[in-house]
Amino acid sequence: MSVSRQDTVHIEAQASEILAILLDPAALPEWNPAFSEVFAEGTATVGKPNPIRVRGLLRGELVYDRISQSEVAITIRIPGLTEQGTWQLAQSRGGTTVTHAFTQSGMLAQLLESATRDVASLRVNRLRERVAHPRAVIS
Numbered sequence: 001m002s003v004s005r006q007d008t009v010h011i012e013a014q015a016s017e018i019l020a021i022l023l024d025p026a027a028l029p030e031w032n033p034a035f036s037e038v039f040a041e042g043t044a045t046v047g048k049p050n051p052i053r054v055r056g057l058l059r060g061e062l063v064y065d066r067i068s069q070s071e072v073a074i075t076i077r078i079p080g081l082t083e084q085g086t087w088q089l090a091q092s093r094g095g096t097t098v099t100h101a102f103t104q105s106g107m108l109a110q111l112l113e114s115a116t117r118d119v120a121s122l123r124v125n126r127l128r129e130r131v132a133h134p135r136a137v138i139s
Contacts, residue, residue, distance in 0.1 A: 003109050006101035007120035013131045015089040015096045022072045025050050031130040031138040080108035100124045
């Protein structure tokens with residue numbers, strides 16, 4: 001069984017500004033509290049596994065599968081769960097429309113199904129907050 005989620009927001013910023021945030025894996029814990037740590041240096045590289053710690057307990061990896069000006073695709077693997085996700089960026093109305101979608105599979109995905117109902121919404125709204133307040137830690 002797999003679980004899929006999606007949400008879209010409008011962010012008052014250029015796509016390049018949002019893309020810079022998405023492509024800074026070491027800073028992900030600052031606006032995505034599911035990540036306790038991402039061990040990475042510099043800008044994301046396609047295909048390079050970045051070791052992660054989720055919720056302070058689970059170790060795994062984050063891999064950027066595709067990077068373009070309009071989409072970032074990632075895979076997150078931790079014991080019992082694989083997540084494949086995308087961030088799609090489209091310039092619109094003086095800003096950028098951001099759609100985040102993901103599918104989770106594995107035993108943990110099944111166990112956490114009810115707890116993940118709002119995760120896509122939380123992520124896009126935290127991204128919007130990160131753009132508005134670049135130095136703040138968003139929880």
